[in-house]
Amino acid sequence: MKELKFIVQESNNTPHHTVTIRKEKNNLSARCTCESGGHDSLCQHRLSILAGKAKWVISDNGADVKRVINWLAWTDVGLAINEVTQAQKQLKAAGKELEAATERLKEAEKAAAEARTKLIEVMND
Numbered sequence: 074m075k076e077l078k079f080i081v082q083e084s085n086n087t088p089h090h091t092v093t094i095r096k097e098k099n100n101l102s103a104r105c106t107c108e109s110g111g112h113d114s115l116c117q118h119r120l121s122i123l124a125g126k127a128k129w130v131i132s133d134n135g136a137d138v139k140r141v142i143n144w145l146a147w148t149d150v151g152l153a154i155n156e157v158t159q160a161q162k163q164l165k166a167a168g169k170e171l172e173a174a175t176e177r178l179k180e181a182e183k184a185a186a187e188a189r190t191k192l193i194e195v196m197n198d
């Protein structure tokens with residue numbers, strides 16, 4: 074089993090936390106001691122380190138974050154991160170489609186209202 078621990082802190086005014094990354098064959102685990110680092114939610118500390126970013130690492134092993142990236146390939150966590158990335162791309166694309174469709178809906182509503190007004194006018198002529 075391989076293990077790396079990073080002490081992270083977002084700013085001088087926030088408490089520091091420990092992120093522990095463990096790898097055993099294709100199983101990777103990433104745990105954090107912060108309130109959001111439990112089993113039910115994702116904290117930015119873990120996501121940041123799993124993304125290869127050492128920006129919040131205050132322990133002197135910040136360079137080891139790059140090793141985590143190499144560990145990720147073909148692990149359960151690496152594959153799940155790829156799925157999240159794909160899903161987020163689809164969500165973004167769907168959001169753009171929705172925006173465009175909402176714009177077309179507004180134009181169609183305006184055109185329908187104008188057509189009804191015109192119908193009333195010609196009926197009353």
Ligand SMILES: [Zn+2]
Pocket residue numbers: 090105106107108109110116117118119
């Ligand atoms: Zn955390």
